[in-house]
Amino acid sequence: MDRLDREILGILQQDARISYRDLGVRVGLSANAAADRVRRMRRDGVIRGFTVLVDPAADGGGGLVVFIDVTLRPDATNESFEAAAARLPGITEVVHVTGAHDYLVRARAADPAALDALLRRLKGEAGVAQSQTRIALRAATRPPLPPA
Incomplete structure (x- = not known):
């Protein structure tokens, strides 16, 4: 590039x-x-697709967009977590990250009860030891990539 x-x-x-x-x-x-x-x-896989980003405030209150920081249990593998997360409804993106957490998960939930169910399934089925959830209030524009 x-x-x-x-x-x-x-x-x-x-x-x-x-x-x-x-x-x-x-x-x-x-x-x-x-x-x-x-x-x-x-x-070449640099562009993997095109996405429609919806501002949570603009969709008439049709649910929550959340970001979940995930730390895996010691017995969980990256592969098993990624496979389990791909099967869970509402998860739109799973990113392996550096820092205090193992993954950043972007998801959509209809309401707080659906979010609670998703978090319980992450812990019960996907090997999550700890999570921290943030709710998106509105979308901001993304800055362009910096020049090389």
Whole structure:
């Protein structure tokens, strides 16, 4: 990846629906050259998909978006946790992280009771020893990737 790829990624993070023509104009490439770079990054796994991010305040109160810091039990493996988490309803992202916790889990729950059920299942079925949950109040825009 070079500086131009990083610039393209930053623009796509802000607006994944931008046309290749407009993307090319913003980075100084033709529409075809911009499209080729995006296709290459998708093929190479740099871009793994496109996501719709919904502001919790904008969806009419249709549930909670939560971030759960997870610490695994000593007998749990990363592989077993990731497999178990993938089977649990409401989990939208699982990220292995550094620091005090092992994973950061992003999830959606209909209400506090559904969140409680999800947390109980994480502890009972996925090998979680400890969790700390934060509730999203609203979404903020993501900054573009810094230049290389």
